Amino acid sequence: MAITVIGLASCNSPANKQMGRGPMPFPVQKVEKSNVTVYNEYAANIEGEENIEIRPKVDGFIDKIYIDEGSEVKKGQLLFKLSAETLNQQVNAASANVEVAKAQVVSAQVEVDKVSPLVQKNIISPVQLKTAESNLNAAKAQLIAAQADYMNAKENLDYTFIKSPVDGIVGSIPYRIGSLVGRSEAKPLTTVSNISNVYAYFTLNEKQLLQFNRQLDGKSVAQKIKSLPAVELILADGSVYDHKGRIETINGMVNPRTGSISYRAIFPNPDNLLRSGISGKVKLPSQVDNALLLPQKSTFELQGKRFVYVVDKDNKVKSKAIDISKSVNQNYIVTNGLEAGQVYVADGLIKLREGMQIIPQSGSTATGNNAAYSNK
Structure with a gap:
């Protein structure tokens, strides 16, 4: 009686039920090549x-600030004004020196005009004319130097008006009105970014x-x-x-x-x-041409390696190790282990065992040609 019960129990076991049902259906797909744009x-x-650092070309105290951090400015717009008392005095002094030099030129020219006819009449020596002409040339040179000093002083005065060289956005302003700034400061007055x-x-x-x-x-x-x-x-x-x-x-x-x-x-x-x-x-x-794409859900991992179940001519499954180069969306790009045309099990891998016979159910391929994916 006990033997009969055991026999009946063994006939009703899950393993015998699966054997009695025969092969199970699984979705399969063929490996195909695709041209893939990977991002x-x-x-x-x-x-x-x-990104232009705004730096003063002359030393001075900040007298006015015409902009604020984050302001949009145009090329040539006034940003800062430095105090300019000393530079004003230098401009006035240089202007006065120009007037003095001009007077000296006029005086030297008068001397030449006076001496020249006397030399022609042999009343005085030609050496005196040469001396007068030399003094005139020296006066003219002094005038040119005085004018250059004046232009330099005036340019330095203009540097106290600091303007934007480009259209852009004003950065941080580390200085405030009254701050002493100059050419040797580590920090610029601000930065203007053309964006x-x-x-x-x-x-x-x-x-x-x-x-x-x-x-x-x-x-x-x-x-x-x-x-x-x-x-x-x-x-x-x-x-x-x-x-x-x-x-x-x-x-x-x-x-x-x-x-x-x-x-x-x-x-x-x-x-x-x-x-x-x-x-x-x-x-x-x-662009990756002729890439072999495989859905991630069609693979499984074992001991750090990635595998896929391929289906042989007898509809039996066999695990095969694959190498992958990139993960793109829900797919892998396979570089080794598969060939185009091979049939693999697309889903339901948890129910499969090595050498298990299945009923293949063909479906659409995992990807189409000219697909595009993002690889982060």
Whole structure:
């Protein structure tokens, strides 16, 4: 009686039930090649197209400040005025010296005019005429020097009116009215940033540089830069900037300390949304031709390696290790372990066992040609 019960129990076990049902259906797909645009993101520092430090060319006390931090200014707009009492006195003194020099020229000219006819009549020696002419030339030279001193003094006085060299946004102002400033100060009066366009600076390591350069057409650096595609900018809040940019320059040398090379992209900034000093990410597209794409859900990990179940001609599954280069959205780019045309199990891997026979159910391929993905 006990043997009969055991036999009945064994007939009703889950394993025997699965064997009785036979092979189970699983969705399968074929590995296909696709041309994929992969977007790599690189941390970037944003700077205005022109970041100009405003420094005084003469020493003096700040008399007036005409702008505030963050103000928009135009080229030629007055920013600061320095006290100018000493410089005013220097201009007045230089102007007086010019008048004196002019009088000396007139006096020397009169002497020449007086001596010249006397020499012609042999009344006096020609040496006296030469002396008078020499004195005239010296007076004229003194006048030129006095005029130069006056222009220099006047220019120094003009330097007390400090104007913006470009259109832009005013940065911080570390000084206040009454502060003594000069050419030797470590800090500038302020900084004016022209942000009508902004630069995004980012770096690639040596390996990335080699991969990137192999994809570019052209022999010279200029030709390679010209063939570069447009780039996008990811802002700090994760949003994509409305305007696309382009790479303008590639540094000619690899930094030996970091093993990286610097790139500079330029973006238009018509709404002044971007400011100098902010950070972001440059989103750079690269083309991968004939890539083998595999959905991430169709793989599993074991001991640090990635596997996929492939289906043989007898509809039996076999795990196969694969190498992947990038994770793009919900897919992997497979570099080794699979070939185009192979059939793999697309979903339900948790129910599979090595050598298990299945009923393949064909579905659409995981990806289409010319897909685009973002690799962060």
